[in-house]
Amino acid sequence: FRVFRLFARLRSLRTVIRSLTASLVPVLSAFFVVFTFTAVYSILGVQLYQLVLPQFFSDFSESFLTMFTVATFDDIMRLGDGLAASGAGAGGVVFLVTFVVVRLFHPFLASDHLALYLILLVPTCTLLP
Numbered sequence: 001f002r003v004f005r006l007f008a009r010l011r012s013l014r015t016v017i018r019s020l021t022a023s024l025v026p027v028l029s030a031f032f033v034v035f036t037f038t039a040v041y042s043i044l045g046v047q048l049y050q051l052v053l054p055q056f057f058s059d060f061s062e063s064f065l066t067m068f069t070v071a072t073f074d075d076i077m078r079l080g081d082g083l084a085a086s087g088a089g090a091g092g093v094v095f096l097v098t099f100v101v102v103r104l105f106h107p108f109l110a111s112d113h114l115a116l117y118l119i120l121l122v123p124t125c126t127l128l129p
Contacts, residue, residue, distance in 0.1 A: 015057040034103075038067045041099050048095065070096065071103055 006013070018078040042063040049057040056079055068083075069075050083092030 008086070037102065038064060038071065042067050044095070049083075049088065049092070050087060053082050056082060063129075067099065070099060076100075 039086075042060055045057040045063040045067065046060055057063045066079065070079060070100060080093070083096060086092070088095075
């Protein structure tokens with residue numbers, strides 16, 4: 001319990017702890033919004049592309065993992081190629097681009113990676129037949 005006494009003595013440490021606890025609610029709120037948005041697009045992905053792309057959208061958990069992967073740009077080109085090759089056409093590209101653009105302009109997320117988003121989206125948009 002000496003650690004708690006240290007918190008009481010150091011004013012700067014108390015300020016840091018108070019700031020962390022005050023920021024907890026906004027961070028959890030942002031997490032909830034992002035989780036809900038990703039869940040909605042995961043459900044859409046399952047409903048629209050379950051039969052066409054079962055490797056990405058077979059069920060909710062697989063679809064949620066796919067949408068999280070798209071959000072982190074880990075394997076977005078493989079998904080874009082799969083959507084284009086599956087015959088999803090413009091609808092698949094619109095699905096992918098709207099998810100990325102809304103995530104890009106979400107006020108709680110960092111939007112300083114605009115160049116990276118555009119570099120990764122332009123090849124995906126050129127996959128249209």
